Amino acid sequence: MITVKNISKIFYINKRQEGMLGAIRSMFFREYIEKIAVNDISFSISPGEIVGYIGPNGAGKSTTIKMLTGILVPTSGEIRVNGVIPYRERQKNARQIGVVFGQRTQLWGDLPTVDSFELLKQIYQIPEKKYRKNLETFTEILGLDEFLNTPVRQLSLGQRMRADIAASLLHDPAVLFLDEPTIGLDVVAKDRMRKFIREVNKERGVTVILTTHDMSDIEKLCKRMILIDKGKIMYDGELAKIKEVFGRDRILTIDFEGDVPFLEKGVQLIRSEGNRKWLKFNLEEISTAQLLAEIAKKNEIKDFIIQEPEIDYIIRKIYERGL
Amino acid sequence: MAGLCGKLRMYLEFSRISFQRAAAYRFEAWMRLFSNVVFLFMWGFIWYGLYMDRDSVSGVTFQSVFSYVLISQMLQGIHSAGTPLWEIQEKVRSGDIVTEIIRPYDYPTRLLFADLGSIAFYFLTAIFPLYSVIFLIFRPLIPTSPEQWFLFFLSVVLGYLIRYFIELTFGLFTFWLIETGGVEDIFYFAISLFSGATIPLWFFPGWLNTLARYLPFQGIYFVPNAIFVGELGGTELFSALTVQLFWVAVSFLILRFVWYKAGKKIVGQGG
């Protein structure tokens, strides 16, 4: 479905000059710095896959998505989406893909949501029957009817995301690109979004590529993930494998009653702030229940939180240890 | 006294920052300069065309008018680097004005000093070099004595303050009017015509001239321009400066009053 061969993307950025004299000088001369946003990346994706494309901010995720959707032309390398070179036949590519950018809407802010859909129907030349059927389906699953007649700029973030994803699927695309589809959403909205993406993938056979820096998006949706940092692919493969290696660490934040000295085997004290302690432990060595039981035996526990490692943590680990 | 020095140092720091930041807007600066030159060109030739086959009109020679246009365009160039109207409208509409009010400085003063920084930058890098060349080529009338130079500079500063206070006051009206559309256009029209920016007051019909003399706008460009080309002298000059001073004081008081009211409105409604 998608093949990416050795693509790179280089940007040139204006350099800032320091001080009063620098300010005057840059009125007349400019200097540029080269920034390699994407550095020699290759991968291929089969029809029907859901692939998570993850990495920290500025890693090159969005740049890759922009190249796949035809918005940007790669500096070098080759891309094919369903046989089409996106940046060469942009309009042809546009017919077969759906795109959602989590941070900004693709809809017309001043118009009622349903009017945006109507406009898209015209733009994509969607046959009436297909349009009706899709709109009905999405309205039902996503509960769009509660805000179909509200102008887009008055929608809540969760509603807007639902409208946006429905809009991107009206013309039955073969591939769906989701750039941060759950950013800023609350837990319930995130869950709803994920459920919908899974359903679209399963029922309609749409290939889905999504970027995120929320690890749980990947866990709930993708078998496969591509991890990118500083423009390079750090890992491409099954999610299960990476979780086996790195995902077993947990952080336990715990509030004690009164100040207690803390000593526990196999557990690392990483931070301490009055009665609150941060402990790192590994599930291979001790289960959460065990650990809590051990602690509770000796101390009074007021409150606790258990956190999974965040994506930044995993990337740091990969740097430290390699795969 | 020490407190005053500290305050001044703080405000000058705003000038310094905006001086340095001004380079980031060099593109706009070049564009403004370009537009300024086109207008200079246009008005120069319009007056040249109007004076064709005539030595003097209303007792004023072409040489005087041409010099007037030159210095007026230069002053307008300087003024264009500091426009508080857009900034304050933006701040009011976005609600950011609240954060400016809770800071330990006086916002109108801060804005003035910040604009002085960008004006200094624009003057040094663009206006001064350009107009030096233009003055050398066209050799217009310039002040002939140190006193005349001094009075000109004084008048320029007063004129700048008048425009600044009026524009800021107008910008603050955004608190009460959501859409200033039509009012804004009348305001700009009044400034551009009655300030004598492009047409010296000498050529106005009698009644309009009289009206203009009673308005604050003539102090912005007309008075300094007329002093520069030597059309204002003696007692006339001093009464013109007094009128300018009067309008600086009045427009300042109005600004403070409107600012005070605006502050109350913000506090009263929580923004």
Add this chain to the structure above:
Amino acid sequence: MARSIYNALRIYWYMVEASIRAQMQYSYAFIMNILGWMMHYTGMAITMWVLLYSFQALNGWVYWELIFLFALSVLSWSICTIFFFHFRKLDVHIVQGTFDRFLVRPISPFFHFMALKFDVGALGQLFFSIGAFILAYIKLSLHWSWAEWLVFLGAVIGGTLIQGGMLVLISTIAFYTTRSERVFWVLIFPFRNLINYPLTIFPKAMQMFITFVLPFAFVNYLPALILLDKADPVFPGFWGSLSIFVGILFFWFSYRVWQKGVDRYNSTGS
């Protein structure tokens, strides 16, 4: 071909209708906008009157002839702003990344962007220019033949295309520098002021520039020579009837440059 043009027009109409509906939601702002433009131009007409008060004529052009020149340029300008005025704001779309959406849709980005807004606020300028035009026509006691009305029509259409092309051309700068609105105000505004006065008062180099490089002369000055029965020492009278052709050519050129800008955007992003 005919079918795709029909489709394009249908899409355009759909989007335009939506845009008008969106603007009508803020009726107060809408009226203030129209009023503002009328004030702006009335102010300019008054300034011209003050300018000519002590002098009576500028290079042989009396006040109402200048107003005619002025009205002609505002007339075609107001029509072109209906379609293209929002092009000056292309920089906002590029900086905020919203331009991307025009690139992931199966229609031409130019067309899509053009259909984004149908600026009804331009009505203020239209009303002013029609009023000023009628007044000038009466005051100058003109009586045009059908040929002259044809020249007039050509000037309005040509002027719309020329100035529309200008707006498109300026917006292209946004692809290279991420700035266009400021460029618009400082570039178009002075030149539009310049052409409110007879070209003959300016030196030859400038006359050539606004005839052959940025063809503003075809917007009002050259057609006005025919329509007011005036002569120019350089330009033959019939040039004023060429506005429409110059307009088509210039607009086509601007459109191509804009397309180049999109290519550039494809390689640099924002």
